[in-house]
Amino acid sequence: MNDLAPLLTPEGRALLDAVRGTAPADELAVATRLRREHPAGLVSAALGQARLRQRAEAKFGAEDAGRMFFTPNGVEQSTRASVAAYRAERLGELGVASVADLCCGIGGDAIALARAGIRVLAVDRDPLTAAAARANADALGLAGLIEVREADVTDVDTTAYDAVFVDPARRGGRGRIFDPEAYSPPLSWAVEAARKAPHAALKVAPGIPHEAVPAEAEAEWISDGGDVKEAVLWFGTRTAAPGTVRATLLPGPRTLRGRGLPDPEVRSVGRYLYEPDGAVIRAHLVAEVAEELDGGLLDATIAYVTSDELRPTPYASAYEITDRLPFNVKKLKALLREREVGILTVKKRGSAVEPEELRRKALPKPQGPNAVTVFLTRVAGAPTMLLGHPV
CATH class of the missing domain: 3.30.2130 (VC0802-like)
Structure with missing residues (x-):
């Protein structure tokens, strides 16, 4: 089932409650029992959504994940909640009150932004993904701050917003994409969108070559619990000179800023x-x-x-x-x-x-x-x- 709508009905929501926490070993028995009273496709969709919610707990926590709606790609590619909250806090400190969230996915960043009190236009061209983002805004009580639009981000006018956030797709049919110009949309397009906005943040892969970072951007690498999660290219931060490099560790945050030091000397093994x-x-x-x-x-x-x-x-x-x-x-x-x-x-x-x-x-x-x-x-x-x- 490639449509979330049946799961959003009273019957669908009741089924989601019924299959919550189902262990993989018990799925067949649960499915057999529920199909006596509900359409087989709806039961399968509910069990599939339950599996996605369990996988999403690591990123969103059990409480939020248990209410949200996911796609397989959405679970895999969405921003961890702690990282999204940190980024939303940084934007809030810049005085940002509205953000155009381009390539919003299932809405992880839009949720963090809205919880920071920021109004969000969340855009994604995939119908199922946009439906998941809309359902998540509603499920978490944030629909008043998040407008979800199904559209190609290259067609969206962002001039009315204080900031632009772009999270290009970095996976294709063969897996991860390492060339920033092979992102969807390409990094060059995202950079141009950033240059037109008062403030901007572009989420990129942590392996991005330093030479691919635009000269006017601040580059920040973020880890959470010791695992590197992403890099962000910031524009219009006012808090750092263009070309600044920093590493931020979560929880914390603790931030180390580059000072342009030469390579350390090689020395003998110490204690x-x-x-x-x-x-x-x-x-x-x-x-x-x-x-x-x-x-x-x-x-x-x-x-x-x-x-x-x-x-x-x-x-x-x-x-x-x-x-x-x-x-x-x-x-x-x-x-x-x-x-x-x-x-x-x-x-x-x-x-x-x-x-x-x-x-x-x-x-x-x-x-x-x-x-x-x-x-x-x-x-x-x-x-x-x-x-x-x-x-």
Whole structure:
């Protein structure tokens, strides 16, 4: 069923309540029972929507996800609620009272904007997706602030709005799209739309090349709980000079701004190793973290910082290093046996070895109660294993 309308009827809503929380193993029995009283297509649609809601809980929380309506692509591509709320807060701080949300999807960003008190025009050209956005605005009591329009975003006049937010589609028939000009709409179109607005935010993939960022934009990489979620190109922020780069970590937010520092020096392995947050690495701000830690790099091409001092920082995870070995699986296996290691965490940067493969070979079975983290990396160009534990 490619139409949400039947699920929005009293019968459809009752079915959604009836199948809420159904475990995959129980779906057949539940479907068989419900089809005695309801159309088979409606039962299947309700069960499918229940599965999507369960998947969406990680992004939207159980309470909201349990009331919202989703498409498979909508669950996959929508913005995590915490990230959308942060972006809405930034727009609110700019004095934005209205936003044209172009390529709105199922409405995740529109919901966050409306909850921040911002009036939203939410536009998507796909009929089912636009219907989901409209249903979500209604389900969450935000229909008074969100107008959903089914249209091609390139045909929409945004001059009446304080800001434009564009979230181009970055997936195609073959999966993720890495070329910004292959987005739908292309990044160049989104940039032109941004330049015409007083304020704008363009959501792009975190892997966007820095050279693809327009000179007048501020580029921000955002992580949530240590996972990099997206990059945003900001226009008209008034709070940062064009070309500013920053990394923002959620929850928090904690923001690290670039200062144009040169690459850190390479130094010998110190007592502590720091693993910068992924947003810091994507934003090319490892030098700023190294300066804060009075540290250097293990290798000129590897984003691990080392220092003899332990300094707290939200922008990197600290590990105390206990051993340094040239890459040798047999030596590592013997050392783990000697240390009675039962839990082995493998991290890598600058190594072709797969962590799971090393874990299987070095620790085929637990040796005891202790835990060790091993870093597969390079030190001054040489393949190296560093052993330690989180501080």
